[in-house]
Amino acid sequence: MSDNFSLMIHGGSGALAHIRREGSEADFMESLHRILEGGREVLAKNGSALDAVEYCAIALENDRLYNAGHGSVLNEYGEVEMDAAIMDGQDLAAGAVAGITNIKNPIGLARRVLAKSEHVMLIGKGAMEFAKLWDVEVMTDDYFVVDARIRQWREAQKAGGMMLDHEDAEPQHKFGTIGAVARDAQGHLAAATSTGGIVNKRWGRVGDSPIVGAGVFADNTTCAVSATGYGEQFQRTVLCKMISDFIYFKGMDAGEAATAGIEYLVEKVQGLGGVIVIDRHGRCATGHSTSGMIYGLIERGGESICRLS
Numbered sequence: 001m002s003d004n005f006s007l008m009i010h011g012g013s014g015a016l017a018h019i020r021r022e023g024s025e026a027d028f029m030e031s032l033h034r035i036l037e038g039g040r041e042v043l044a045k046n047g048s049a050l051d052a053v054e055y056c057a058i059a060l061e062n063d064r065l066y067n068a069g070h071g072s073v074l075n076e077y078g079e080v081e082m083d084a085a086i087m088d089g090q091d092l093a094a095g096a097v098a099g100i101t102n103i104k105n106p107i108g109l110a111r112r113v114l115a116k117s118e119h120v121m122l123i124g125k126g127a128m129e130f131a132k133l134w135d136v137e138v139m140t141d142d143y144f145v146v147d148a149r150i151r152q153w154r155e156a157q158k159a160g161g162m163m164l165d166h167e168d169a170e171p172q173h174k175f176g177t178i179g180a181v182a183r184d185a186q187g188h189l190a191a192a193t194s195t196g197g198i199v200n201k202r203w204g205r206v207g208d209s210p211i212v213g214a215g216v217f218a219d220n221t222t223c224a225v226s227a228t229g230y231g232e233q234f235q236r237t238v239l240c241k242m243i244s245d246f247i248y249f250k251g252m253d254a255g256e257a258a259t260a261g262i263e264y265l266v267e268k269v270q271g272l273g274g275v276i277v278i279d280r281h282g283r284c285a286t287g288h289s290t291s292g293m294i295y296g297l298i299e300r301g302g303e304s305i306c307r308l309s
C-alpha cells in the first residue's frame with residue numbers, strides 16, 4: 001500500500017448558492033467523498049494515475065448530479081451530445097471523443113481511443129462505430145434525458161440563449177461538468193474531463209473538454225489539469241496548456257500556476273470557469289473566476305477534503 005499520491009476531482013464551477021438553499025449540498029459532499037475514497041483505493045494499491053482518473057470520471061459520469069454521462073445537459077434539439085478526453089502525462093498519450101450520443105461512459109470510450117487507436121480524437125458516427133468494435137456500453141435516450149435537464153433546457157430555450165450548467169436563472173437545475181487529475185506513487189500524472197457541454201448549445205458544437213491543452217492536459221514534467229467553464233474561452237486561451245507552461249517556463253507551483261491561469265483567462269477573454277491542478281510534486285490547487293466551484297482533493301495521501309466554494 002502506498003500513500004505517496006494525490007488526487008483531485010471537480011463537479012463544475014458556477015453560482016452555487018442554490019445548492020445550499022435547497023439542501024443538496026449534502027448530496028454533492030457525499031458523492032465527492034465517496035468517489036475520492038474510491039480513487040484513493042486505486043492509487044493506494046499502486047494503481048496508475050490514468051486508472052485513477054478514469055475510475056473517478058466514470059463514477060462522476062454515473063451520478064446524475066453532474067453534467068456528464070447520465071446527467072448531461074441538452075443541446076438545441078433537446079438531445080444529449082457528450083465530449084470527453086483523457087491524457088497520460090508519462091508520454092502525452094491522449095484519447096478524446098466529441099459529439100457522441102448514448103455512450104454510458106464517454107471517458108471509457110476516450111480511454112479506448114488512447115489505448116486502441118492510432119488517433120487522438122474520434123467524433124460523432126465514427127466514434128460510435130469505434131465504440132461498437134470494443135463493446136462499449138450504450139444506453140437508450142431515456143437514461144440520459146432526465147426531468148431536471150428537460151426543465152433547464154426549456155428555460156434556456158425560452159430565454160433564447162446558451163448557458164453554463166450552473167448559471168441558469170432557475171436555481172434547482174445547476175449541476176456540473178466533471179474532471180479528475182492524479183499523481184500516482186510512481187510520480188506519473190494523468191487528467192480526464194467529461195461533459196454534456198453547455199445547455200441549449202448548437203447541434204455539433206464541441207467545447208473545450210475533449211481538446212488537449214484547452215480543457216485537459218497532463219505532462220509528468222509539469223502538472224495535470226482539468227477545466228470547467230465556457231468552453232469557447234478555454235479553447236481560445238488554450239488554458240490547461242497555459243497553466244502547464246507557467247510551471248514549465250516560470251517554475252511556478254500548482255497554486256501559483258492555477259492563479260496565473262485564471263488571471264490570464266479573465267484578462268484575455270473575460271473568461272468564466274475553473275480548474276483543478278496537481279503538479280509533479282503532488283501539490284493540489286484550484287482556481288476559478290466563477291463565484292463557486294465543486295471539488296474534492298486528497299493531497300499526498302492525506303484526508304479527503306471536499307468543498308463547494
Ligand code: ASP
Nearest residue numbers: 177197207228229230231
Ligand atoms: N466546459 C464545458 C463546455 O464548454 C462546460 C462546463 O464546464 O460546464 O462544454
